[in-house]
Each structure stands twice: as C-alpha cells, then as structure tokens.
Amino acid sequence: MFELRSNPDASAKADLLSGLTVALALIPEAVAFAFVAGVEPMVGLYAAFIVGIITAIFGGRPGMISGATGAMAVVMVALVAEHGVQYLFAAVVLTGILQISAGLLRLGKFIRLVPHPVMLGFVNGLAIVIFLAQLGQFKVLDASGSMVWMQGEMLYTMLGLIALTMAIIHFLPKLTNAIPSSLAAILVVALLVHGLGLDTPTVIDFVRSMTGDVNSTLEGSLPTFAIPAVPFNFETLWIVLPYSMILASVGLIESLLTLTLVDELTQTRGKGNRECVAQGSANLVSGFFGAMGGCAMIGQSMININSGGRSRLSGASAAMFLLAFILFGATLIEMIPIAALVGVMFMVVLGTFEWSSFRIVNKIPKSDAFVIVLVSAVTVLTDLAIAVLVGVIVSALRFAWEHATHMMAPSHIDQFGRKIYKVQGPLFFASTTSFLELFDANNDPEDVIVDFADSRVADHSALEAIDTLAERYLREGKRLHLRHLSPECRRLLHKAGNLVEVNLMEDPNYKVAVDELAG
Incomplete structure (x- = not known):
C-alpha cells in the first residue's frame, strides 16, 4: 500500500x-x-x-x-x-x-x-x-x-x-x-x-x-x-x-x-x-x-x-x-x-497552458468558450476555488436552461382507447412549465398514461408538477397513470405522501452508478 x-x-x-x-x-x-x-x-x-x-x-x-x-x-x-x-x-x-x-x-x-x-x-x-x-522576481532592493x-x-x-x-x-x-x-x-x-x-x-x-533582513538564511x-x-x-x-x-x-x-x-x-x-x-x-x-x-x-x-x-x-x-x-x-x-x-x-x-483552446474556440458552443474565458479570468483575479465554483455554477445553469427547453412528450392512442404520453427529457425545476404545457386534460380520454421511460423525476418541483397534472385530470373525472418510474423516482413519490394522487404501473429496475469509481 x-x-x-x-x-x-x-x-x-x-x-x-x-x-x-x-x-x-x-x-x-x-x-x-x-x-x-x-x-x-x-x-x-x-x-x-x-x-x-x-x-x-x-x-x-x-x-x-x-x-x-x-x-x-x-x-x-x-x-x-x-x-x-x-x-x-x-x-x-x-x-x-x-x-x-x-x-x-x-x-x-x-x-x-x-x-x-x-x-x-x-x-x-x-x-x-x-x-x-x-x-516579482524581476524586482530588486534599491539603496x-x-x-x-x-x-x-x-x-x-x-x-x-x-x-x-x-x-x-x-x-x-x-x-x-x-x-x-x-x-x-x-x-x-x-x-x-x-x-x-x-x-x-x-x-x-x-x-x-522578502524578509527585509540582510542576515536572513535558509539554514x-x-x-x-x-x-x-x-x-x-x-x-x-x-x-x-x-x-x-x-x-x-x-x-x-x-x-x-x-x-x-x-x-x-x-x-x-x-x-x-x-x-x-x-x-x-x-x-x-x-x-x-x-x-x-x-x-x-x-x-x-x-x-x-x-x-x-x-x-x-x-x-x-x-x-x-x-x-x-x-x-x-x-x-x-x-x-x-x-x-x-x-x-x-x-x-x-x-x-x-492549453494552447489548443485557441484552436477550438470557434468549433465549440459559445457557452463553453465563455466558460473557459470566465474561469481563466476569475482564476487570475481571485483564486482557483472561486473560479472553479463559478464555472461549475454557470455550466450547471446553462445545462438546466438547455434541458428545460427540450422537454417533449409525443402521444398516441393505444388499442384500449388510452392516451399514452411518452415523456422525453428530465423533469426538474427548470422544465416543469414546459412539462405541464404538453398535456391536454380537457380533450384527453378517461385513461391517460404518462410514460417516464425516457425521463426522470428529479426534485420536489417535479413532484409538484406531477401533482398539478394529477389535479387537472381529477377535476375532469379522468384517471392518470405513471409508467416506467425508476426506483429513485418512486422513493420521491413515496416520501411525497399524498402530494401525488396517481396510479403506478410497470416500474422497472434501473441500475445506477456506485461510489467505487472515486477510490
């Protein structure tokens, strides 16, 4: 060892x-x-x-x-x-x-x-x-x-x-x-x-x-x-x-x-x-x-x-x-x-210095180029920890914004007359508004299935969005089902208690990463 x-x-x-x-x-x-x-x-x-x-x-x-x-x-x-x-x-x-x-x-x-x-x-x-x-090494003491x-x-x-x-x-x-x-x-x-x-x-x-003492020594x-x-x-x-x-x-x-x-x-x-x-x-x-x-x-x-x-x-x-x-x-x-x-x-x-960053600056998304310049500048002006923190926050906000605008839910009617919405994209605080706009509670049939096989319920805002959606269908006298929720999502729903009034269907077991990679 x-x-x-x-x-x-x-x-x-x-x-x-x-x-x-x-x-x-x-x-x-x-x-x-x-x-x-x-x-x-x-x-x-x-x-x-x-x-x-x-x-x-x-x-x-x-x-x-x-x-x-x-x-x-x-x-x-x-x-x-x-x-x-x-x-x-x-x-x-x-x-x-x-x-x-x-x-x-x-x-x-x-x-x-x-x-x-x-x-x-x-x-x-x-x-x-x-x-x-x-x-600083180019400075010397004068008389x-x-x-x-x-x-x-x-x-x-x-x-x-x-x-x-x-x-x-x-x-x-x-x-x-x-x-x-x-x-x-x-x-x-x-x-x-x-x-x-x-x-x-x-x-x-x-x-x-550095010390101002002419008798200083490293001994x-x-x-x-x-x-x-x-x-x-x-x-x-x-x-x-x-x-x-x-x-x-x-x-x-x-x-x-x-x-x-x-x-x-x-x-x-x-x-x-x-x-x-x-x-x-x-x-x-x-x-x-x-x-x-x-x-x-x-x-x-x-x-x-x-x-x-x-x-x-x-x-x-x-x-x-x-x-x-x-x-x-x-x-x-x-x-x-x-x-x-x-x-x-x-x-x-x-x-x-990563000289290649000059070569790729026109080939990568402008947001990534901005992060590179921002982190470099903050590193010089403040310190490394603040620079990295700022860079991660900016990157996370950019990621959240991009994924919030990519929420989709193509739908079709199955042989039993049920309407199935296949949600695509993560459901979290930034995407809840886009998520709710995808559904038509007034004109949908009595049974509606929301399939989360290509999505993920990530936080409390997502639970609130699902609860709001459930209330819309309840007011119309219709039933809402959730399908293909990961174990993490089901735990969130369980902890939420009666926040979400829905039926759960066919929830498979998805594998998640473990901590062993960190050493």
Whole structure:
C-alpha cells in the first residue's frame, strides 16, 4: 500500500533526479508563499516538507507534488494579521480534520462533476497566475530598501539566463534523457553565473528581499512538535472555523483538479478520496509542527512529470532533498540564480497552458468558450476555488436552461382507447412549465398514461408538477397513470405522501452508478 515504487514503469534514477529538481524549485516558492501569508520563511519551508512527504507516501496520486501554495496563503494572511501565527496553526489543524472527513465521506468523487471547459479555464488561468508570480522576481532592493524593477545590464543578464535555461530544457531531451533537463539547466546556469561572476539575484537575495533582513538564511533545524498556543474554547473555534472551511475547500479543489490533470498526462487514474485523507493528514500534522499547511502544486507537479517522476519515490525524495537542504546544504542552495528557477517555471507555464483552446474556440458552443474565458479570468483575479465554483455554477445553469427547453412528450392512442404520453427529457425545476404545457386534460380520454421511460423525476418541483397534472385530470373525472418510474423516482413519490394522487404501473429496475469509481 505504501510502496514508494508504486509505478512499475517508473525509474528510480528518474524519480530521484526529478525529486532533486522539484526540491530546488520548491524553495523560493515556499519562501514567497510564507511571505504572502505573513509568516517566517521556515514556516513555509516546513510546510513544503511535511505536506510533501505525507501526501507522496499516503496520497492517491503517485507523482503529484504538494506543498505550501499561494491559493491557501492568500486566505491565511488576514488570520495571521489579526490574531497571530498560533491561530494559523490551529486553523491548519482544523483544516486537516475537515479534509480527512471529506475523504472518509467519499466526497472526492464530486470533482468528476467539473465540466471540461471549466478544467480548460482552470489550467489556462493557473498558467497565467504562475507567469504573473514570476514577474516579482524581476524586482530588486534599491539603496532606500524599496523594491524596484530591474534595469540596464542586470535586466538583460536576467533575461539572457532565463532564455538559456528555457533553451536547455527544450533541447536537451532531444540529445539525452540521462538527466532531467530542468535540473541540468539549473546546474549549468548556476555554474555559469558563479564562474563568470555575473551580477544577478540568487535565492538568498530573494529571501532577504522578502524578509527585509540582510542576515536572513535558509539554514534551519528539524520542525518540532508543539500544540498551538491558543485558548481551547468556542471563541477560538468561532475565529478559526471560517478560515479552516475556506482553506479546506481551496486545498481539496486545487488538489483534486491537479490530480485529474496528472491523470490525463500519465494516462493513469488516481484515487480522489484517498488524496483527500492524505491532504488532511498532512495539514493536521503541519499545524502541530509549526508549518502553514498546503495542498497540491500544479507547477511543481508538472516539473516532476516532465522530468520523469512517476512514482511515490519522486515526491518523497523531493521532500527529503528539501529537508536536507534546510539542514545541511543551505549555503549551496542560496547560491542558485533566481533566473534559472524563473526559466523552469516559464517552461511550466508553456506546458500548462492549453494552447489548443485557441484552436477550438470557434468549433465549440459559445457557452463553453465563455466558460473557459470566465474561469481563466476569475482564476487570475481571485483564486482557483472561486473560479472553479463559478464555472461549475454557470455550466450547471446553462445545462438546466438547455434541458428545460427540450422537454417533449409525443402521444398516441393505444388499442384500449388510452392516451399514452411518452415523456422525453428530465423533469426538474427548470422544465416543469414546459412539462405541464404538453398535456391536454380537457380533450384527453378517461385513461391517460404518462410514460417516464425516457425521463426522470428529479426534485420536489417535479413532484409538484406531477401533482398539478394529477389535479387537472381529477377535476375532469379522468384517471392518470405513471409508467416506467425508476426506483429513485418512486422513493420521491413515496416520501411525497399524498402530494401525488396517481396510479403506478410497470416500474422497472434501473441500475445506477456506485461510489467505487472515486477510490
């Protein structure tokens, strides 16, 4: 169950080298997200290690990378600013409990309700967010301590090194696959910068610009266990619960969508419910070890997959390499040029963005094209969870409207003089008006059969519509029969009591999907 080499097609060498590449790219992101949340850099680095190692070993998607993320960091900042970091740790613990509960309740299956246009909008918006996040690396501290845009030779050097990094990543796989191209690019650019003495920012320059402390370092110790120092009462619960609910939702949505994307890239299938439990466990542990928690990282996951990482070993090794850097190799990591890491992330942007969406935009329904653009825009302007929620709601409303206008009921008179209406289309809140307009109670014979073989009674509004129809025929002294109702429909009618005064005829047993597909 917990075998690190979970994928028989994976290579241990590829997994380890991919893990090293991911660990190098994790460091500046973890520091940046810690700064966004208003906490110390080590709080973000510890989260990248704890969340990364637990989800890699116990998660439902081998090869997917998790750690501290910007989507969750922007939710945390208000809590930290108002109540302090200890309340953040308490909120992260509660977040973990909520996510574990979601997994145990098998809610991971609901990610499959996300329509494909929403997925396209999600990855496009995320690619734009990753790109915009890298632009902050083009700022440096001036003499007054303010962040200003690079200019002159420093800017040109930065751009040249980024271009070199991207070129190595693109062309090296055409020559050899002995080493991940991203790792090779980082090493080559680092050697070039320090060999020629080029003036360009390094990882430690970035850390110091984030903290404002010229003595900042990435060197640290092992995270230690500590119960969050907050009062254990309802007032504390009232403070952290809203943040925990949002963090849990954001974390699970981003993780499960990333899982779906990696499924597509690797042509395999992850287990959503298991991933929910693993993400929750990681956040639960994070809160007790002074870390800010996190979720799946699509950018790092893309680096891992593109570098050959496929099994649990790749994610686990990335976390262990990161810890090793914190404990023993901080001085080496601090020397890595930021330009190399930006170049890696720019290649992730190019690989993440669905360029085919431009090609198909004139070939798909306008409503789907609108959803793609809408989700992309909301992702950039707000966050991923809100964007996905908006996209699903818009898609659901569009679906409801289209199906409400496609309700039909062709009719005929059988050999017994009964009129049979064969209802086609789902009967739900949006289609009830169209449904009632299909019947002619005044002119129909005394026996009328409504056949639901090609339909479905979906909600309370549908029951009310059937009750209204029954009353119309009762007023005319005629009998109304329902035929071919599924077991779900019959249960609705049974629960409705005397809401529906009809006779039931010939109700077959229809099979329905089960939860086992969600894992």
